Amino acid sequence: MNTHDHQGLVVFHHPLIAHKLATIRDQTTAHRMFRATLKQIAGLMVYEVTRTFETTPIDVQTPMTTTSCNVLKGTVTIVPVLRAGLGMIDGILDVMPEARVGHLGLARDEQTLEPVTYLEKLPSDLSAGPVILVDPMLATGGSASAALTMLKDQGAKDLRMICLVAAPEGVARLRNDHPDVTLYTAALDEKLNDKGYILPGLGDAGDRIYGTN
Ligand code: PRP
Ligand code: URA
Numbered sequence: 001m002n003t004h005d006h007q008g009l010v011v012f013h014h015p016l017i018a019h020k021l022a023t024i025r026d027q028t029t030a031h032r033m034f035r036a037t038l039k040q041i042a043g044l045m046v047y048e049v050t051r052t053f054e055t056t057p058i059d060v061q062t063p064m065t066t067t068s069c070n071v072l073k074g075t076v077t078i079v080p081v082l083r084a085g086l087g088m089i090d091g092i093l094d095v096m097p098e099a100r101v102g103h104l105g106l107a108r109d110e111q112t113l114e115p116v117t118y119l120e121k122l123p124s125d126l127s128a129g130p131v132i133l134v135d136p137m138l139a140t141g142g143s144a145s146a147a148l149t150m151l152k153d154q155g156a157k158d159l160r161m162i163c164l165v166a167a168p169e170g171v172a173r174l175r176n177d178h179p180d181v182t183l184y185t186a187a188l189d190e191k192l193n194d195k196g197y198i199l200p201g202l203g204d205a206g207d208r209i210y211g212t213n
Contacts, residue, residue: 031211042091074129141173
């Protein structure tokens with residue numbers, strides 16, 4: 001069962017997700033297992049994240065007769081924030097292979113904690129359907145807020161964000177900057193430390209996915 005609060009935050013409470021999150025948080029989990037587990041969690045989460053997608057009726061000819069079916073309305077776009085967001089993409093595409101993928105490269109300046117953009121490669125018609133921003137970590141919320149602003153500037157209207165671990169500070173930032181965007185997370189953690197890392201968190205997600213720590 002999921003908990004929904006009235007301000008557009010959905011925190012997952014599911015035994016499988018909880019089990020896999022324990023693996024991900026464990027400092028002894030090496031990058032190969034970390035990556036595989038993150039992919040699995042992303043696939044489980046996207047089923048719920050897409051629950052509010054609109055559908056449109058179509059007629060389908062079965063071998064027996066014609067019947068009315070429902071298909072997704074519009075073109076779905078998934079946008080990972082590099083690097084760490086890439087770790088969730090394959091799990092999402094396994095479930096929704098028809099989705100398009102746009103890319104945003106943002107790196108947090110370690111001194112100021114402000115995001116620096118180094119790549120923006122998005123489809124031009126983001127208004128063509130739902131857009132899901134993907135980044136496992138929501139810390140100060142600076143990267144996610146900047147990414148959502150970039151997506152809106154490119155025409156995105158129907159936006160959701162999926163992350164793995166969120167800090168209260170990041171949730172508050174998103175609720176202030178983008179109250180129209182529902183945020184889905186597997187865990188709402190306690191706080192940030194003085195370097196902007198999430199506690200208890202899982203460390204640096206990009207480094208743990210790619211073994212660069
Ligand atoms: C991490 C993470 C988010 C950001 C979160 O990326 O994947 O994008 O930090 O922090 P914020 O909420 O305070 O902005 P990072 O900048 O470390 O880049 P990486 O994925 O390339 O490691
Ligand atoms: N980015 C990460 O990868 N981890 C954190 O805890 C905070 C920001």
